[in-house]
Amino acid sequence: MTIVHVIPFLWSGAGRVVIRLCEAQRRSGHAVHVVTSVNSRGLSDWQPHRRAASRLGVRHHRIDTFDRDPASFWPATGAIGDLLNHLRPAVVHAHAGVPAAAVAMAVAGTTGRPAIVGQLYSWGPNRPAWMDQMDLWGFRNADAVIASARAYHHLLAAGGVEARRLHLVRLGIDVAPEKNQSLRPRPRSGPRLGFVGRIEPRKDQRGLVALLSELRRHQPAVTLDLVGPVADPAYDALVDADIRRLGLEGHVRRVGQVRDVWRHLRSWDLFVSLSTDEGQGLAVLEAMSVGVPVAARSAPGIEDYLEDGRTGIVLRGTSSKHLARALRLGLADVPVLARIARRGAAMVVRRYRWQETIARVEAVYACAIDDAKRRRRT
Numbered sequence: 001m002t003i004v005h006v007i008p009f010l011w012s013g014a015g016r017v018v019i020r021l022c023e024a025q026r027r028s029g030h031a032v033h034v035v036t037s038v039n040s041r042g043l044s045d046w047q048p049h050r051r052a053a054s055r056l057g058v059r060h061h062r063i064d065t066f067d068r069d070p071a072s073f074w075p076a077t078g079a080i081g082d083l084l085n086h087l088r089p090a091v092v093h094a095h096a097g098v099p100a101a102a103v104a105m106a107v108a109g110t111t112g113r114p115a116i117v118g119q120l121y122s123w124g125p126n127r128p129a130w131m132d133q134m135d136l137w138g139f140r141n142a143d144a145v146i147a148s149a150r151a152y153h154h155l156l157a158a159g160g161v162e163a164r165r166l167h168l169v170r171l172g173i174d175v176a177p178e179k180n181q182s183l184r185p186r187p188r189s190g191p192r193l194g195f196v197g198r199i200e201p202r203k204d205q206r207g208l209v210a211l212l213s214e215l216r217r218h219q220p221a222v223t224l225d226l227v228g229p230v231a232d233p234a235y236d237a238l239v240d241a242d243i244r245r246l247g248l249e250g251h252v253r254r255v256g257q258v259r260d261v262w263r264h265l266r267s268w269d270l271f272v273s274l275s276t277d278e279g280q281g282l283a284v285l286e287a288m289s290v291g292v293p294v295a296a297r298s299a300p301g302i303e304d305y306l307e308d309g310r311t312g313i314v315l316r317g318t319s320s321k322h323l324a325r326a327l328r329l330g331l332a333d334v335p336v337l338a339r340i341a342r343r344g345a346a347m348v349v350r351r352y353r354w355q356e357t358i359a360r361v362e363a364v365y366a367c368a369i370d371d372a373k374r375r376r377r378t
Contacts, residue, residue, distance in 0.1 A: 001030055001031070001089070001090035001091070002030065002031040002032075002033070002087055002088065002089040002090055002091075003025055003030050003031070003032050003033070003089060003090065003091045003092075003093065003365075004032075004033045004034075004035060004083075004084065004087060004089045004091070004092045004093070004114075005018050005021065005022065005032070005033070005034045005035065005092075005093045005095060006034075006035040006063075006065055006080070006092060006093070006094045006095065006099040006102070006103060007034070007035070007036055007065070007094075007095035007096060007099060008036065008037050008040070008065050008066035008095075008096055008098065008099065009036055009037055009040075009043060009044065009045050009046075009066065010034065010036050010045040010046060010049035010050055010053065011043075011044075011045060011046040011049065012046075012198055012231075013121070013171075013279060013280075013282045013283070014095055014096075014121045014279065015045070015046060015049045016049065016282070017095075017171055017282075018034065018049075018095060019049055019052045019053060019056075020174075020354065021093070021358075021361065022034065022053060022056050022058045023056055024358045026056050026057060026058065031059075032056070032057075032058045032059070033058065033059045033060075033061060033087060033089070034053055034058050034059070034060050034061070035060075035061045035062075035063050035065070035080070035083070035099075036060070036061075036062065036063075036065075037062070037063070037064040037065055037066045037067070038062045038064075040064045040066040040067050040072075041066065041067060043066065043231075046229070046257075048259065061083055063076050063079045063080055063083070064076050065080075065096070065098050065099040065102050066098065068098060068131070068134065073098070073102065076102055077102045077105045077106050078106070080102050080103055080106040081106035081107065081110075084103075084106060084107060084114060085110075088112070088114075089114045090114060090115060090365075090369060091114060091115045091116075091117060091365050091368060091369065092107075092114045092115070092116050092117070093117045093119065093365075094116060094117065094118050094119065094138070094142065095119045095121070096119070096120070096121070096135075097118075097120065097131075097134060097135020097136070097138050097139065098134070098135070098138070099138075100116070100118035100135070100138030100139050100141070100142055100145075101134055101135065101137055101138030101141075102138070103116055103138070103142075104116060104137075104138050104141035104142065108141075113372060113375070114372065115143045115144070115365065115368035115369040115371065115372035116141070116142040116143050116144075116368065116372070117142060117143065117144045117145070117146065117364060117365060117368045118138060118139045118142035118144070118145040118146070119145070119146040119147075120135075120139065120145065120146070120147050120152050120155075120156060121148065121152075121279030121280075122149070122152065122277050122278060122279040122300065122301065123135075123152075123155075123277070124202055124277070125201070125202055125276060125277065132159070136156075136159035136160060136161070139156060139159070139161050140159070140160050140161055140162075142161075142165065142368075143165065143367075143368035143369075143371040143372045143375070144165050144166075144167060144364050144365075144367050144368035144371065145161050145165055145166050145167065146167050146168075146169045146361070146364055147166070147167070147168055147169070148168070148169055148170060148171045148279055148280045148301070149278070149279060149280055149300050149301040149303075149304055150168065150303075150304050151300035151301070151303070152279075152300065152301075153166065153168045165367075165371065167360070167364045167367075169357060169360045169361060169364065170280070170351060170352055170356070170357060170360075171279075171280050171282060171352070171357055172352045172353045172354035172355070172356055172357040173282060173285050173286055173289060173348065173352055173354060174353075174354035174355075189221040190219055190220070190221025190222045190223065191219065191221075191222050191223075191269040191270065191331055192222075192223050192224075192225065192267065192268050192269050193208075193212070193222065193223065193224045193225070193268060193269065193270050193271075193272050193327075194224070194225040194226075194227065194264060194265070194267075194268035194270075194271055194272070194287075195208055195224075195225070195226055195227065195228075195271065195272055195273055195283075196227045196228055196261055196264070196265070196271075196283035196286075196287075197227075197228045197273070197275065197283060198228050198229055198230070198231035198232075199226070199228055199229070199230045199231055199232060199235060199236045199239060200231040200232040200235055201232065201235050202275060202276050202277050203228075203273075203274075203275050204274040204275060204276060205226055205235075205239050206235075206238060206239055206242055207274040207318075207320070208224060208226070208272060208274055209224070209239060209242045209243055209246065209248065209252060210242065210246070210320045211272070211274070211320050211323050211324055211327070212224045212248060212251065212252065213246040213248060213320070214320040214321055214323075214324035215324040215327055215328065216248075216251065217324075218324075218328055219328065219331075222251070223251050223252070223253065224248075224251065224252045224253070224272075225252075225253045225255055225264060225268065226239075226252065226253070226254055226255060227255040227256070227257075227258055227261060227264050228255075228256070228257065229256060229257035230256075240254075261283070261286065262286070262290065265286060265287050265290055265292055266290050266291075266292065268287070268292050269292075269293075269331070270292070270293055270294070270295055270327070270330070270331065270337075271283075271284065271287035271288075271292050271293070271294045271295070271296075272294075272295050272296070272315075272327070273294070273295070273296035273297065273299075273302070274296075274297055274315065274323075275296070275297060275299050275302070276297065276299055277299050277300050277301070278299050278300065278301035278302050279301050280301040280302075280304070281296070281299075281301045281302040284296060284302055284306070285305070285348050285352055288311070288312070288341075288344035288345055288347070288348045289345055289348040289349070289352075290345070291341045291342070291344075291345050292341065293312065293313070293330075293337050293338075293340045293341040293344065294306065294311075294312040294313070294340075294344060295312060295313035295314075295315055295326070295327060295330060296312060296313075296314070296315060297314070297315050297316075298314050298315075298316075305347060305351065305352075309336075309340070310340065310343050311340065311343050311344040311347050312340060312344055313326065313327075313330045313340065315327075
């Protein structure tokens with residue numbers, strides 16, 4: 001069958017999920033297309049994701065489903081309608097609220113409409129109510145909707161998405177055996193902390209820098225690696241300014257976007273996240289999978305699997321002094337930290353396998369196709 005994925009940008013964890021889905025679907029013999037904005041309002045696709053799609057034989061189409069301005073949204077809706085009329089897909093998988101709304105509007109009243117599967121990863125902070133309502137309208141008009149975090153599953157239900165159309169699907173990871181081997185400990189003067197994520201306010205890298213400064217009052221040799229591309233240049237400048245102001249130039253390593261995140265993960269003593277919101281926290285799960293203990297805020301997405309003292313250390317509060325104390329206690333108790341790391345790795349293997357994700361998504365597609373058929377009959 002023909003499957004069309006519509007996503008504002010091929011970037012970050014959501015973009016990686018789309019590429020992995022395309023890979024599995026192409027392997028199953030499906031014709032797969034991806035629609036992205038390419039670039040809009042200063043944001044753009046990540047080229048490694050685009051190249052991966054091309055290698056898989058996935059056809060790419062450019063339609064802006066990021067810009068909500070009516071002058072952009074309505075032409076995009078018309079372009080999506082024309083594309084779907086030409087491709088006649090069985091399933092359109094809309095990865096965000098704007099694509100879901102645009103696709104639902106584009107096929108409204110048409111005969112032989114495809115099944116629409118919406119997917120909500122996360123919503124950023126400080127969203128206006130009209131934006132939430134626009135996205136919820138799109139999801140309510142999909143034949144099936146996927147959420148990967150319980151918090152967003154509840155949000156969709158409260159927003160009017162019918163229970164029978166709502167599916168909780170964990171986004172698994174696929175760790176090759178060689179990636180699941182911890183690096184041998186290297187002699188170094190102090191603990192190395194790390195975080196993976198786009199440089200943007202909701203990831204709170206400024207909080208991590210402040211936390212490091214406080215932690216170094218008691219452990220002067222501790223260092224921090226920040227891995228991930230810049231999503232917000234203004235915020236990135238503030239992160240750099242904080243590093244200079246606190247005299248941390250030699251203690252914070254700005255790594256940027258990397259091709260092999262595993263090499264960095266496996267070199268850390270502790271993965272630390274102060275994110276206030278995650279679709280699921282794939283980087284957190286990847287750290288756990290290679291035996292790196294995790295300390296994180298219990299944010300939406302992460303709260304589904306981070307159990308304090310069992311699979312990780314839950315960081316509470318906002319005070320750098322309080323957070324640093326929690327990390328000092330955690331780092332000091334090596335046997336407990338090792339047990340937490342083992343339990344975290346076992347939990348990922350047990351609950352977050354990529355093959356199970358594929359099977360669940362295929363089942364959601366089947367439900368959506370059946371529901372679309374019922375809609376056509378009525």
